[in-house]
Amino acid sequence: MAGRGLAALGDQFLLFAIPLLAYKLTGSASQTGLIFLVEWLPRVIFLPVAGVFADRIHSYILYIGSDIVRSGLALTAFTLMYVIPDGKFLTLCVLAAGMSLGGAQSYVALEATLPRFIPMDQMIRAQSIIQGTEQTSEVAGPVLAALLASALPTTSLLAVIGVVYGLTTLNTLSLRRWLRTESLAGAAAEPTTFRSVITGIGEGVSTLRKLPAILGLVGLTMTVNLMVGIGMATSAATTVGVFRQPDKYYGILSTGAGIVGILTFFVVPKLAKRMNPFAALMTSYSLICLGGIGVGLANTFAEYAVSYAVLLGTVGFFNVIIRTERVRRIPREHFAKTIAIIILLNQLSLPIAGFLVTLLTTSFSPQNIILGSVIGSACAVVLLVPLLAHLRNFHAHPGPAPSHGQDDPLRDRN
Template structure:
């Protein structure tokens, strides 16, 4: 291990209490089972996209009110953020296959129940939709955190970049296919029938997890699973996640960088309709094509990222991905034609997949196993706070500035913030920052070799 890596090993002193808590080597899940596991999570992501399409559409059709549709968005988003820290504690204490089965079963049951209530209680449709949105939000948060915690327990470190790229690829594919399939289904079926389709999709993911339980049961939890899960223990777990994060300067740098990326992306998304229709005077269908273009770019990164990350150290890979996102934001702000705008928008959103693979892999390498899920939950909470902040910025400045000017301003602000984060992010130039990172030290583990 290099001198620099040894220095950064002390980033989290005393986190293992001075004892050797490393887990012994173990057998990882075989390739075919990993493929089925990832495929099941991809199907769940497709269900998420159906949900994102169906809930706003149903809300607007029921009420004809943009403000009521906005209320649904708030109900759909707020419970997720509030529940994330609790989801992290559960993921450290409860085996992931139980969390997957539970969250997917709940989502399937909620969707099918909501579909039935639309016919049985027609006067309560909006309330049914609110309860559906809130329940799906909480279950989705638990499933997402469980996924972050599961990969390090079953995938060797030397395969982590590839595994994260595949996960990112399935998510990007669902973002391209999901809205198209949902639109086709909505044109052939009543909109409420989408709820039944969503229920069936999550039912299939539940069955897929059940067939993999033989392998998923073998995971070793490093959290204190012997202590009863009470309100006090959950609060203690959340505190441990915050404390762990504060002891990892490199991860703090990643959090700050991710927040600036989410700000740029959030402003870009919040201003995309106004720019497409209001500035470039394009029809609505061109607005829908923006997300498809971004999804296609994201899928292309799936093939490139594993090769790029082998040639670059984590810091260089991270700054490369960030630079692409910022260039896309600059193009969005300065575009003179819709073609220029659409291409820039695709780069802005599409290259986020590259960025996500790098930050997810580094989090796995650097966060200690015993606090991994609860720390990840705090990180995701902080990362997502900049999304409503982006909406607030657009709301405040849209009367004084054009949508493109606001997008350009978000990029300038982001770059200034990142310049202050460089001392923290520079710690990523080495591969290993903690003596007991989240994955086991398997064969060809860069963290063990000190490369």
């Protein structure tokens, strides 16, 4: 988790550096938008393939491969910025696309690793730790990147990013004795070919269709991502345009949300023990909606900032619950490929949120748009209740942690 947390910090450095470099190079918002597209489109397209790989290939190999590729890309891009100054924008595009693929593979591999090593009775705690490391990186990453950018040339951030991913590679190498004990449930014997990958993607889709509770979770997550996406997309306009605050106050919003998210790391495991999954999910969803309503009705920036922190920060609670239920209900032999399809569907809400904001801002205020998203989400959830009600029925696949304790290198020492 420490190593993956460091990788998440590298991701945050990357999210800071690439748009900043693109805008400095071109001075064009549209070109910066193109970089954003190049950064996310390959990730979404590659997710199903990453899921098939995670079910067929040990996570140790996937972590090593993705981190080496990302480290090499960042250091190569840093070098090319000086060697070929006229090709800086093209270099950034290639860097963004390559990092996108590596990030997708690493993320899906992590999702697949947990149920192979963590017992089900410890899953809530493990998922809370992951959520805590992600939220910490989201708070610390932009701050550290900004400090580095003030002391170093912006292009030097690429070298820093390369070093960070190099350190995550060393971290994985240091854990090779443990990670190599991983058991792949139902791993296919035939070689991984184009045809077998397509077949694996089809198996992931087929598995998802047979799990009503997971289908309900996907629909619910898409509505949450829509609310959060619209909240994020309108936050700058609301802070500067509606409440007339200086640009620096915009950073306060993300920091507040990150702090609330970190607090969930301590609270969620205790709450989860006292509530069934359906109740915990509805509680977290209600908190997100409450934050959205507060954002829409805020009359002062202080009210807006607190509501925004609730809207984004309590998503951590929501994520821990849905991740745990996915581990509990998805068959082990199809876990990663199914998770990849789920993540793809969930992330589709983010570009849709951006499109809706672009479409509606000419007719409605940013706060009215977020209120509309909350109302629309609530209406959709009413339709999803029959699927989500399946969460009340306990269900877990046998052998929740097939690798736990098997061939443990520490066994011989005890």
